[in-house]
Amino acid sequence: MSYPLPVLPDPAPATAQRWRRAFPGELVQARAARRFTTMLLDGCPLLDEVLLAVDELVVNALRHTKSGQPGGTFTVEIARWDAAVAVAITxxxxxxxxxVIDAAADAESGRGLRTVSFLATGWGWFGNDRSRTVAALFGMTLGEAA
Known part of the structure; x- marks a missing residue:
């Protein structure tokens, strides 16, 4: 189920660390986004789930938005605090x-946001046809994030 953004508590905890990086809108940049995430979250027990979500969200941005067109870009933002991580792809x-769609069992695509919804505590999005952010929260309950 998606939830309204932001997924970060407002105000963010004093212990929160935040990083943001822009990438060219090329499919090969999904690997660079995973490396960026791995470097920042090295040793984090949520790393595997977060990496899968980042990959799904980046690939969705490249396949389904103007970011994947020539000259397009996307941005990865990561926040980490206490035992929680939030990721946002703009x-x-x-x-x-x-x-989230119900993809056929033999479909080659269509499971990205379903996967994110299973892995994350919650996810959500905001934006329009000019800019959109899809974010996911890991490692805390939504009641703690509100």
Missing amino acids: DEGAPSEPA
Whole structure:
């Protein structure tokens, strides 16, 4: 189930560390986004789940938004505090909205946001056809994030 953003508590905990990096809108940059995430979250017990989510969200941005068109870009933002991690991917927008779909069992795609929804405490998005952010929270309950 998606939730309204932001997934970070407001105000963010004093212990929160935040990083942001922009990437060219090329499919090979999904690997660079995973390396960026791995470097920042080295030793984090949530790393595997967060990496899978980052990969799914980046690939979705590249396949389904203007970020994947020539000259496009996307941004990865990571926040870590206490036992929690939040990731947000900002793309260049699309006319359609991100949604969890029921992909056929033999489908080669269509499971990205479903996977994120299973791994994360919660996820959500905001934006429009010019810019959109999809984010996921890991390692805390949504009641703690509110």
